[in-house]
Amino acid sequence: MHVQRNGIAVECLQGDIARQKDMEAVVNAANAELMMGGGVAGALHRAAGPELAEAGAPMAPIQPGEAVTTEAFNLPNDYVIHCLGPVYGRDRPEEELLRACYQNALHKAEEHHIQSIAFPSISTGAFGYPVAEAAAAAMDEVTGQAPYLTSIQMIRFVLFSNEDATAYETALAQSD
Structure with a gap:
């Protein structure tokens, strides 16, 4: 599914976040230590190589909602923007912290004059955030930020499963 929101x-789409060759930046659903993990963090770290963890180490630990930027190393992108999403039921207020991930990642992209960025479904894996709720918050935040973005021309959500992709497509269709 593809739409325009304020010219962006x-x-x-369903796919692999580590194989987004046409995106300048990819977003890592990071852990606080910016190290290899499972899910998105594992996929990106495996594809980028050990330099990704080395580059992130001096910036760790990060807090829920925070975003930091590194080079992408062996990934086909220029940058990785690492965001620590909230653990559902533990980090509160969950929705505010999740929205901060997207907002702060977009701000980092703007700082680096990035034109295209790919997001995963932040916090919905091991951190337990319900996918439909996460998708609604993500789309609402991204479309709400769109009028203020000057560099970014393309925002892609790359979802691991067809079910997640459907939830994000539904949320995108309902956003305005």
């Missing part, structure tokens, strides 16, 4: 292309 926003799309959702």
